[in-house]
Amino acid sequence: MHIRPPFSALAGLGLAASALSVVAASTTTARPAPTRAEWREVFSPDGTIQRVHLNREVRSSLAPRSQVAAAEVIPIEVNGPSESRIDLVFVGDGYTAAQMSSFSGHVQSKFQEVMAKEPFRSHRKQFNVWQVNVVSQQSGVDNDPSNGINRNTALDMGFWCAGIERLLCVNEAKAQQYASAARDVDQVVALGNTTKYGGAGGAVATASGGNAQAGEIAVHEMGHSIGGLADEYSYGKGDRYQGPEPAESNVSTYTSAAMRQNKAKWARWLGQATPDGGVIDTYEGAFYHQRGIYRPSQDSIMRTLGREFNLPGREAMIAAFYRETRLIDASASAAHVTARTRLWVHPLKATASVHTIWRVDGHQVGHGDDIDLKEFRLSNGTHTVTATVTDTTPWVRSSTLRRSALTDTRTWSVAG
Numbered sequence: 194m195h196i197r198p199p200f201s202a203l204a205g206l207g208l209a210a211s212a213l214s215v216v217a218a219s220t221t222t223a224r225p226a227p228t229r230a231e232w233r234e235v236f237s238p239d240g241t242i243q244r245v246h247l248n249r250e251v252r253s254s255l256a257p258r259s260q261v262a263a264a265e266v267i268p269i270e271v272n273g274p275s276e277s278r279i280d281l282v283f284v285g286d287g288y289t290a291a292q293m294s295s296f297s298g299h300v301q302s303k304f305q306e307v308m309a310k311e312p313f314r315s316h317r318k319q320f321n322v323w324q325v326n327v328v329s330q331q332s333g334v335d336n337d338p339s340n341g342i343n344r345n346t347a348l349d350m351g352f353w354c355a356g357i358e359r360l361l362c363v364n365e366a367k368a369q370q371y372a373s374a375a376r377d378v379d380q381v382v383a384l385g386n387t388t389k390y391g392g393a394g395g396a397v398a399t400a401s402g403g404n405a406q407a408g409e410i411a412v413h414e415m416g417h418s419i420g421g422l423a424d425e426y427s428y429g430k431g432d433r434y435q436g437p438e439p440a441e442s443n444v445s446t447y448t449s450a451a452m453r454q455n456k457a458k459w460a461r462w463l464g465q466a467t468p469d470g471g472v473i474d475t476y477e478g479a480f481y482h483q484r485g486i487y488r489p490s491q492d493s494i495m496r497t498l499g500r501e502f503n504l505p506g507r508e509a510m511i512a513a514f515y516r517e518t519r520l521i522d523a524s525a526s527a528a529h530v531t532a533r534t535r536l537w538v539h540p541l542k543a544t545a546s547v548h549t550i551w552r553v554d555g556h557q558v559g560h561g562d563d564i565d566l567k568e569f570r571l572s573n574g575t576h577t578v579t580a581t582v583t584d585t586t587p588w589v590r591s592s593t594l595r596r597s598a599l600t601d602t603r604t605w606s607v608a609g
């Protein structure tokens with residue numbers, strides 16, 4: 194499934210774009226508002242995150258398009274058809290032909306790191322994972338271990354991007370070209386052959402393949418690219434957010450009292466114990482500002498790597514997973530259904546909380562994956578049979594989200 198990224202396609206998305214341009218307007222004057230494509234996130238070993246603006250020269254150095262070599266694609270985990278799965282594609286840089294088994298090991302460990310984190314852990318079956326064996330002439334990445342070291346590699350990865358040691362940049366155009374060899378691409382993760390901690394957030398997430406914590410970067414980045422979540426960190430200057438209520442579900446200008454009153458944003462989670470610690474409330478400081486804007490919890494992964502998603506973040510991620518994957522993978526044909534037909538659905542059993550309810554003419558008649566219509570002795574005339582598959586997970590509280598994203602229905606017309 195192709196995810197429509199909430200940020201990277203800013204031009205087509207008025208809400209996100211206007212929210213961001215207002216943020217930019219409070220920190221810059223007269224210049225055009227920067228878009229997300231001009232920013233990269235820098236991740237420190239202690240988990241703190243910052244955003245840096247890349248100037249035009251640095252950006253253009255990251256995007257030259259050139260013909261890339263053919264590369265072997267290895268399925269790491271295939272759980273279903275790509276039209277109804279989120280396809281995660283790993284590409285590598287600085288791995289020579291002789292080091293492909295090392296690359297495989299790094300992909301496995303990063304993938305396991307992502308899938309160890311909720312809600313990925315419980316929703317693993319909604320993902321396909323691919324490894325593209327990108328072969329480099331030389332081993333390692335640029336400016337590793339120190340600035341000034343250059344290596345001839347397939348994706349031009351290197352530390353000290355834009356003068357920042359731990360900012361590990363990649364030629365994004367080449368990374369995406371290689372990734373497109375996979376059956377489908379929803380998120381590209383580029384691993385560099387290094388043990389030095391580093392990475393970057395952007396259209397292509399990058400991480401050190403040989404560093405044990407770098408998979409967290411991919412998790413945080415999917416918070417943006419899949420969940421549409423905002424960053425919950427702020428900068429040190431103490432400035433006040435002046436913009437309108439942001440479109441993102443995990444940041445708000447409302448205090449808890451106003452949020453409750455307006456039934457806005459994470460009102461339904463207020464006071465609940467959250468997996469990242471403490472209770473859900475409105476904590477001041479988020480979305481790159483220290484004042485005038487709130488986050489749902491003290492310290493989630495959208496603020497600091499190594500943490501869990503908070504309850505509103507987890508809910509948004511699950512809803513997004515289901516927007517990209519249908520709950521019914523296959524079902525009985527709608528043609529020639531008679532009163533003696535056995536009808537069936539194959540639900541995507543992502544979690545144990547996925548249930549199927551069968552109805553005949555609106556009346557509930559059963560549950561499970563199939564029903565035999567002859568048991569119901571249908572009267573003459575036309576009847577409507579429906580199968581409704583719903584994930585009843587308590588991690589989603591919004592009935593609107595459950596109806597729109599966590600429910601899938603099939604309908605058959607039966608000649609009785």
Ligand SMILES: [Zn+2]
Pocket residue numbers: 234242394413417423424
């Ligand atoms: Zn971020």
